[in-house]
Amino acid sequence: MSRRGITLYLHVHQPERVRDYSIFDVSQQHDYFSETGNNERNNRAVFEKVANKSYRPMNSLLQKLLDTHPEFKLSLSITGTFLEQCEQWAPDVLDSFKQLVASGRVEIVAETYYHSLAFFYSRDEFEKQVVAHKQKIRDIFGVETNVFRNTELAYNDELARWADSYGFKGILAEGWDAVLGWRSPNYLYKPSGTRNIGLLLKNYKLSDDIAFRFGNKDWNEWPLSADTYTEWVQASASDSPLINLFMDYETFGEHQWEDTGIFSFFEHFVAKWLSNNDNQFYTVSEAIDANTPVDEVSMPHTVTWADTERDLSAWLGNSMQHEAMRHLYALENDVMRSGNMQLVSDWRKLQTSDHAYYMCTKWFRDGDVHAYFSPYESPYDAFLYYMNAIRDMRWRIMALHHEGASDG
Amino acid sequence: MNILMLGWELPPHNSGGLGVACYHMSKALAINGASIDFVVPYTALHPNTDFMRVHAATPVKPLQRYGLGAYDSAAAEYKSLSESDLEDLSSIRGVQKRYVRFVEQHVNRTAPDAIHAHDWLTMEAGMRAKEITGAPLIVHVHATEFDRSGELYGNPIVHEIEYQGLMMADRIIAVSTITKNLIIHRYHIPADKIEVVHNAFDVDSFLGYEYDRRTYRYLESLKAEGYTVVATVTRFTVQKGLTHFLKAAARACEKYDKLVFLLAGDGEQRDELLALSADLGIADKVLFTGFVRGRQWRDAYNVADIFVMSSVSEPFGLTALEAAHHDNALIISRQCGVGEVLGSVFRFDFWDSDLLADQIVAVATSQALKKELTENVKREYARMSWHDVAAKCMSIYQTARVGAAI
Numbered sequence: 001m002s003r004r005g006i007t008l009y010l011h012v013h014q015p016e017r018v019r020d021y022s023i024f025d026v027s028q029q030h031d032y033f034s035e036t037g038n039n040e041r042n043n044r045a046v047f048e049k050v051a052n053k054s055y056r057p058m059n060s061l062l063q064k065l066l067d068t069h070p071e072f073k074l075s076l077s078i079t080g081t082f083l084e085q086c087e088q089w090a091p092d093v094l095d096s097f098k099q100l101v102a103s104g105r106v107e108i109v110a111e112t113y114y115h116s117l118a119f120f121y122s123r124d125e126f127e128k129q130v131v132a133h134k135q136k137i138r139d140i141f142g143v144e145t146n147v148f149r150n151t152e153l154a155y156n157d158e159l160a161r162w163a164d165s166y167g168f169k170g171i172l173a174e175g176w177d178a179v180l181g182w183r184s185p186n187y188l189y190k191p192s193g194t195r196n197i198g199l200l201l202k203n204y205k206l207s208d209d210i211a212f213r214f215g216n217k218d219w220n221e222w223p224l225s226a227d228t229y230t231e232w233v234q235a236s237a238s239d240s241p242l243i244n245l246f247m248d249y250e251t252f253g254e255h256q257w258e259d260t261g262i263f264s265f266f267e268h269f270v271a272k273w274l275s276n277n278d279n280q281f282y283t284v285s286e287a288i289d290a291n292t293p294v295d296e297v298s299m300p301h302t303v304t305w306a307d308t309e310r311d312l313s314a315w316l317g318n319s320m321q322h323e324a325m326r327h328l329y330a331l332e333n334d335v336m337r338s339g340n341m342q343l344v345s346d347w348r349k350l351q352t353s354d355h356a357y358y359m360c361t362k363w364f365r366d367g368d369v370h371a372y373f374s375p376y377e378s379p380y381d382a383f384l385y386y387m388n389a390i391r392d393m394r395w396r397i398m399a400l401h402h403e404g405a406s407d408g
Numbered sequence: 409m410n411i412l413m414l415g416w417e418l419p420p421h422n423s424g425g426l427g428v429a430c431y432h433m434s435k436a437l438a439i440n441g442a443s444i445d446f447v448v449p450y451t452a453l454h455p456n457t458d459f460m461r462v463h464a465a466t467p468v469k470p471l472q473r474y475g476l477g478a479y480d481s482a483a484a485e486y487k488s489l490s491e492s493d494l495e496d497l498s499s500i501r502g503v504q505k506r507y508v509r510f511v512e513q514h515v516n517r518t519a520p521d522a523i524h525a526h527d528w529l530t531m532e533a534g535m536r537a538k539e540i541t542g543a544p545l546i547v548h549v550h551a552t553e554f555d556r557s558g559e560l561y562g563n564p565i566v567h568e569i570e571y572q573g574l575m576m577a578d579r580i581i582a583v584s585t586i587t588k589n590l591i592i593h594r595y596h597i598p599a600d601k602i603e604v605v606h607n608a609f610d611v612d613s614f615l616g617y618e619y620d621r622r623t624y625r626y627l628e629s630l631k632a633e634g635y636t637v638v639a640t641v642t643r644f645t646v647q648k649g650l651t652h653f654l655k656a657a658a659r660a661c662e663k664y665d666k667l668v669f670l671l672a673g674d675g676e677q678r679d680e681l682l683a684l685s686a687d688l689g690i691a692d693k694v695l696f697t698g699f700v701r702g703r704q705w706r707d708a709y710n711v712a713d714i715f716v717m718s719s720v721s722e723p724f725g726l727t728a729l730e731a732a733h734h735d736n737a738l739i740i741s742r743q744c745g746v747g748e749v750l751g752s753v754f755r756f757d758f759w760d761s762d763l764l765a766d767q768i769v770a771v772a773t774s775q776a777l778k779k780e781l782t783e784n785v786k787r788e789y790a791r792m793s794w795h796d797v798a799a800k801c802m803s804i805y806q807t808a809r810v811g812a813a814i
Contacts, residue, residue, distance in 0.1 A: 023663045023766045319776035361752070361784055380754055383777055384770040 010249035015354035040375030054253030080113030107283035110145035116351035153305040160191030175201030186240035188291035192298035198288035211247035215260035226268035358382035412520035414530035421470035425726035436798035465510035531573030544808035547577035558646030584745025623707035636772035639712035644675030649718035658688035659765035674699040709734035737781040752784035
């Protein structure tokens with residue numbers, strides 16, 4: 001039996017939040033994302049805050065672990081909207097990511113540039129965003145991407161077939177019990193109806209122990225030590241080859257604050273795991289190369305890594321969200337025909353799935369606002385400002401059209 | 409437990425939310441086992457009140473009482489009770505003096521276990537009853553003079569009565585955290601004496617009524633052409649922030665034409681509001697109904713799509729819940745207590761006319777948004793029950809000890 005490996009995959013993302021964009025701004029100002037006030041819609045302020053709490057300390061920890069342990073490896077997916085903001089507001093953070101990748105032991109995972117739900121609305125637009133992301137990664141890091149993850153790990157058989165025919169060697173998804181049944185997520189699988197692509201499934205129990213439960217004092221395992229967690233991982237992998245730990249990068253320092261002990265926990269866990277010679281880390285590509293699929297997995301319906309429902313209901317669960325997306329994607333042809341790069345870029349930034357998430361009412365209406373994270377006071381506010389931005393997009397399209405007509 | 413309830417109005421002779429709240433609270437208390445003597449300052453029939461004893465303190469008729477200005481800060485007189493004429497039942501102070509006299513006689517016959525006085529109107533009677541019987545005084549604050557006077561200072565006599573009443577009360581019930589904070593900061597009352605008990609909403613009292621489309625036929629015809637009806641049902645006083653609402657209406661019309669505004673109610677500000685709607689150039693889009701009750705009142709909610717509560721200071725704001733029950737999307741100022749128990753609403757600061765305009769246009773132009781707001785808010789008020797309010801009151805009666813000697 002080959003050695004057991006952890007596939008650690010962290011997702012790095014920041015959206016460009018829409019400011020309190022008023023109906024009186026429509027057709028006057030087109031700066032939807034430029035909040036400067038002291039609030040959670042101020043993208044620069046949020047980015048700088050998270051850079052200090054998470055990106056800087058975590059990247060320096062990751063660099064230290066790479067330097068200390070030649071066996072330590074990980075994979076990152078970094079969205080285009082993150083990279084653009086990072087270039088503007090924290091170039092040192094971007095440099096530290098480049099340094100990690102330069103070690104040769106950090107693989108970058110492909111995804112949509114704008115962290116969008118385009119796969120479900122426009123295949124054309126979706127592919128353009130995948131290409132744009134590949135190019136951006138090439139430009140910044142000088143590496144190629146070979147494994148794909150869709151926004152929010154939203155996955156179905158159709159997506160797997162697309163990724164297979166596109167030429168990706170692997171794809172990531174949630175290892176959800178309702179789909180797997182008795183099967184374990186700790187193996188490589190083959191998506192139904194594909195030929196050359198491997199499917200890596202998130203071990204959500206072990207991943208969420210860190211991502212969601214680590215700092216929760218009501219959790220009966222709190223406080224979780226690196227020793228205990230290593231035992232759990234070894235037990236889970238006792239007769240299987242893979243442990244896929246997938247989570248948001250911002251788990252470290254932002255979702256779980258430094259004072260929870262998350263950084264030192266992680267440092268000790270990596271050392272503890274590698275102290276056993278049977279244990280190793282894989283990048284996503286290595287995990288696929290080192291294993292042969294044990295079975296086929298079919299997910300005809302979309303599965304995500306979100307909520308207990310593991311579906312898209314946090315993004316597309318109410319009529320406001322459906323309306324917003326419908327009106328947004330209805331602009332596709334006009335935006336593309338305009339040839340106006342600023343318009344195209346704004347339209348694409350509005351595709352970032354976070355915008356729809358902020359309009360989610362499924363927790364809000366049940367009074368459980370604790371489970372709800374949003375920079376807006378309510379989902380209705382999120383919808384209001386978003387729709388105003390859509391109105392302005394329409395106005396700009398019309399204005400460009402008139403310009404074009406008078407020009408020629 | 410014998411409760412002496414000192415009120416100013418009960419349905420159907422109420423001019424606002426105070427009477428509605430008192431009625432449902434008393435009913436739920438009676439079901440909880442309280443024996444209630446409810447005093448009102450006028451003589452009239454009150455149907456469906458056989459769960460308590462309603463006492464008339466004066467022979468005044470309900471309609472006469474509306475003219476006394478009990479809720480209009482500016483209309484109340486500047487007289488202490490000793491200066492007021494017991495025989496002068498055309499002035500609010502005269503009626504209040506007679507009300508106190510009635511309560512004195514009443515408690516000499518039957519001593520209550522607790523005295524529950526509602527607002528400044530009955531605080532003097534409450535203090536007197538406490539003095540005579542030694543029973544604890546619970547003052548229930550539905551509104552203060554600071555609320556009623558809007559951005560103005562208010563009537564000094566009323567402020568003085570409220571200050572005394574709040575000082576002398578053994579426990580204070582505030583209808584919202586906004587009100588509790590106001591009592592702490594403006595009247596310097598210790599926070600631990602004040603309990604917040606939000607009002608509830610009785611869905612059953614709206615059963616069995618059918619909307620009559622003829623009541624607002626003109627508005628219905630506009631709706632058929634795609635117009636959105638934006639309404640408010642209120643007293644036209646400075647407290648309600650209606651000038652800001654009209655400015656927002658004008659701003660909204662700049663961006664979206666198919667809007668019509670229904671201002672249902674009456675009050676001292678009516679003429680000013682009429683003139684303002686003309687100044688703003690939207691006179692054709694603003695409908696003034698005059699004082700509404702019965703069918704006109706209920707159908708105002710029925711014809712409306714959006715309900716705006718623009719109050720400068722609103723301790724609770726029951727009409728917002730009534731509007732929600734009639735499928736209105738709610739837009740309420742942050743200065744309204746009812747917002748503390750509702751999440752599925754739009755909020756704005758009462759002076760922020762541009763934001764209010766933005767929110768009106770957003771709802772008017774999106775069926776999806778309107779649907780989410782109206783459906784989700786229903787789940788929220790469905791959780792609010794008068795029985796919970798009564799249970800909290802009972803526990804306050806039982807734990808209230810006479811701490812403030814007179």
